[in-house]
Amino acid sequence: MKIVAQVKLVPDAVQASVLERTLRTVNDAANWVSEVAFEHDVPREYELRKHTYAELKARGLGAQAAQHVIKKVRDAYTTLKANIRAGNLGKEGSKRRRKAQSKPIAFRPQAAQPYDDRCLSWQFDRRTVSIWTVDGRVKNVPFVCSADALKMLQAYRKGESDLIERDGVFYLIATCEVDEAEPYEPDGFIGVDLGIVNIATASTGYEAAARALNRYRKRQLALRAKLQKKRTKSAKRRLKERTRREARHAKNTNHIIAKTIVTEAERTSAGISLEELKGIRQRVRLRKPQRVALHSWSFAQLAGFIVYKAKRAGVPLVFVDPAYTSQTCAACGHVDKRNRVDQGLFICRGCGVVAHADRNASHNIATRGESVWNAGRESRVPATS
Structure with a gap:
């Protein structure tokens, strides 16, 4: 690696x-x-x-x-x-x-x-x-x-x-x-739901809220706009000093989140199940005010940190299709667009269970991860007669 x-x-x-x-x-x-x-x-x-x-x-x-x-x-x-x-x-x-x-x-x-x-x-x-x-x-x-x-x-x-x-x-x-550690046989999977309001929500209950990071970014955006408007030498100097500061802050946050998730998986001998986020910026449709948050957050960076930290620790990791994970009930499997009442609330129309929307999605991702892992272990060689 x-x-x-x-x-x-x-x-x-x-x-x-x-x-x-x-x-x-x-x-x-x-x-x-x-x-x-x-x-x-x-x-x-x-x-x-x-x-x-x-x-x-x-x-x-x-x-x-x-x-x-x-x-x-x-x-x-x-x-x-x-x-x-x-x-x-x-x-x-x-x-x-x-x-x-x-x-x-x-x-x-x-x-x-x-x-x-x-x-x-x-x-x-x-x-x-x-x-x-x-x-x-x-x-x-x-x-x-x-x-x-x-x-x-x-x-x-x-x-x-x-x-x-x-x-x-x-x-x-x-x-x-760096040599990769030999992956162990996982005792279950930890599903990780990635998002904007909550950067990462794990099926174990761990939740990394994006409130502080989004507030920091909003403050930096306002400061940059203010300095750019002034156009003085001192303003340009301060703009140059602040270059990449926001990216470093976000990178450090992603490192902390990734380390927390991988450490918990290693401690409990579990695997990690991540949603496949390729092309998310093209798939997701948001209102204009929300696009800044979507395009500012480094989805791939956090996933990449989790992947390489998991490989170094020998933690099994799989990627799953994220389709309908936010609309599917983790308790009964009922799928309905109306199950997702709002950003944070999930109420199943089938069994009536009430849950945190992101946590419900993380449990679905964990279940899919276990299915993908088990399917990968099944032999594809025809049995000998």
Whole structure:
């Protein structure tokens, strides 16, 4: 299982200048390669290398850096094609899709640049790195990270690391190959219903209310609007300082929720059943005031955190179809749209049971998870006579 660990580089003024110039150089080169790829209708990586490798070397890039720039561009076009095929950029002929297909992919000056072990080496005992730059190898660049991140890097770091710059601060995003724990045989399943009013509601009774997070987001939205309206230097500076603060806050909240759910499942030897949320933004129809909440909350992030934490702990996990889980009675199985009286109240028209709507849905998700798990264990091989 791949997990990324982030470390913050603490270069001196000279090292920082070289790193900044390196990122700008490689991303300028990536933009040129992108134009060549676009002009030649995105050839294969080998063909693209024939068109661009010599020029990249002439621009001062080392052999490995040039290869990484070419691969980065090729991967970007592969991702673009995959998004177009999946319909993520709209239907054929849509404005967004035409815009994406009408010009070469562009890379920001601070965009990530991949490094392999030939371009980057780690000295964990001294907490420094030696890194390739356009001015040659720069050694003894200090880095800082949490104690847990350092342990993971020392034990599991493998493959490429990405150098990025955010607001003048440099980071290395390192890939770690962590062994997955052997999943145990679950004693039942914990269903997790994800939503906007309640971020997560588990069938065990755990409920992560979104009230505080939504209030925080609303406050941040009002503050951004106020600062943008002023247009003064100090307002722009404060806006820049607040960049990504809301995303970090939401990410931390999702980490806490995921850890709580996985820890409870591990403690009770249960599995976890999650609803399949792919395409939820296209499926769900909401009034305009509610769309901000829907599109602001990172559904996939929380699900991803639960998945990787469950894999590390050996907790069995399944995804189920969420259709009608909010309209189905967990007690008798009666399905009726009118069962869901409002956001928080569920009253079954069949048996009359009254329950919290999200908790009722979580019990349905748990039941479906157990069915999916049992179906997966059944042998598909015909019995021998």
